[in-house]
Amino acid sequence: MEERNPRRPRIADVAREAGVSKTAVSFAFNSPNRLAPKTASRILDVADALGYRPHPVARMLTQRSTHTLGVLTPQALSVIFSNPFFGALSEGIALAAEQEGYALHFISPLRGSLARAMGRAMVDGVIAIGLSARHPEVEQIRAAGLPLVMVDSSAMPDQPGIEIDDEGGARAAAEHLLNLGHTEILVVGVEPPTSGGEVEPEGVMGSRLRGYLGALAARGLHLPPQAICVGPASIEGGIAVMRRAYEDGLRPTAVLAMSDAMAIGVLRAARELGLRVPQDMSVVGFDDIDISQHTNPPLTTVHQPIRQKGESAVRLLLAVVERRDPRPEQIRLETRLIIRGSTGPAPRRRQEVIPARH
Amino acid sequence: MEERNPRRPRIADVAREAGVSKTAVSFAFNSPNRLAPKTASRILDVADALGYRPHPVARMLTQRSTHTLGVLTPQALSVIFSNPFFGALSEGIALAAEQEGYALHFISPLRGSLARAMGRAMVDGVIAIGLSARHPEVEQIRAAGLPLVMVDSSAMPDQPGIEIDDEGGARAAAEHLLNLGHTEILVVGVEPPTSGGEVEPEGVMGSRLRGYLGALAARGLHLPPQAICVGPASIEGGIAVMRRAYEDGLRPTAVLAMSDAMAIGVLRAARELGLRVPQDMSVVGFDDIDISQHTNPPLTTVHQPIRQKGESAVRLLLAVVERRDPRPEQIRLETRLIIRGSTGPAPRRRQEVIPARH
């Protein structure tokens, strides 16, 4: 007959078994030097024999610290975990967190509610990724007095955050294409998660779009609305957008993609459409994720220091969690264009052009 | 003068302010129907005005449940988060966890000690990934009475777990190459994390190696030791192993890679070495991660249901966490070979062969 519920031993069990007080047991685990050596080791032996392990939750209640950092994402984790950008960002976050002795707790909407998920989260601080300032959760977290650092959100005053020069990077990408003589340009964007189709101006994608269009406008080039297409931020999304654009009759000589994943999809779709890259069409990505240097051809893209972004976020957060710095600043990291093999001079003459150019 | 420490309001504060007992406040949050509607809403209003949020840790202490699942990895998270295989697995885990209302807590060695990290982890159960049975943590977790499911570990009796048919998949991959006429085969393996260079027989990589060698031996082919090379499970690792093999004078007509990431590295290295795939050399991967179908050429590989593996792990774990099933089984998922563009017939004649063949 198997014991159905061999109740987890508590500190009182160990104390009774060892013939000491609860206090002594606690000391044995946390400050053994306050006990006579032989007492301490006897207690630990008893604890071991009973299979006792201090209850983490109870312990944290008194210590008022969980040594855990929350990573908050507005999308479901099941959607973004295999996104290479998110992977690299998590890697940076994990690197710094592990160095500082913190574990990671991922917070994503629970049954549709981020607020509910936050309510359960036992964390010392939160790193929010790509949370637009409009999200009500931001105010909620601040009201609860929980330290918060925002990554890739439009800068909020009085709110520590990390961002990159999205607009500058996008501008560099567009200028690169202009310098190669391209004029038939397709912009491939990431659709907003809540849908609606419109790129919201305050977000990361808004900044990148502003960068693209600004650079083009500076040389007198104005893109027709149908030359700006959006889709999911994945390889499949890139494939779909490129195919659709082609079906719509667009024949761009160059593509500005707002994410490398989408750019890789565009590369793939181009191959299927019989287009050689970069001879027939150039492609520029954004983010410079790891695989981008290994695609065929290697992807020209806007580099951003993804891992460093994650590390900085943790450092910033810990500064306030551990009360070192009362008012931490906002950090802005640079981007730079990396020219590889997916871009080349605009083709001299084209079989097909978009109707408007006829 | 700013208040330095506007202490987090507690339940007692809300009770006093609203002129009720702590019990009433607790009811207002957890079972409002036990209160007169106007009392409940008054309490919630007061709570809101004070910015009160029930302390998650305290709450979980009494409820004896954290609604959190631990994901345990023997390697540092900072190493594996951008591994696409791990990303997909996490995606499956996250999908099921979110559906069931659980959050995810990642447990990785803290200052070198998995045990220390486990001691802090506030979780209802643990999914251990690639933890070899030899790890002392396994016994420790079981002793602590924490539900545990092992993924990709050699099956332990009495221990729920998920595995795949690694050996069968590997065999299929090797047979595919044999059927194409290949005899000069290079095996590219994942080096064990603890190093030492040898592939440990009980792990996933051991099974795959057994599958490869078994299939080859069945046709009378015995690989020389130098035709089995190992490196880190990454694109860079694949590149390095392939280059090194070439420098060592090996001229394989086909490569069996134990992970898609490494296979992609091999693809890349082959391109640099001027080898066309599959005309000059065939490559077979393992795992079938998302990008593998989009490489150039698309990668022939052994498919395993990565996401499903993650989902199943969560389902299995929750069965015991929620005491539905006292003794959950072990699940074994199938693998199958996916033939794409990176494999082809062995070249008829070769300029260079490995010295032994002269």
Added chain:
DNA sequence: CCGGTTTTCTAAACCGGTTTTGCAAAGCCT
């Protein structure tokens, strides 16, 4: 041998909630 210090350990308070128990008031029924 004695007052003072140090060591070793304990009882009790506390962390911030939830849950059980209990009781007064209100509602219901005849």
Added chain:
DNA sequence: AGGCTTTGCAAAACCGGTTTAGAAAACCGG
């Protein structure tokens, strides 16, 4: 109106630890 059930809330116990305050014992110099 009187007995019975229900409603609405409070008091106290509890979850499983840590920490503070303090007592008893051991040590120590003179």
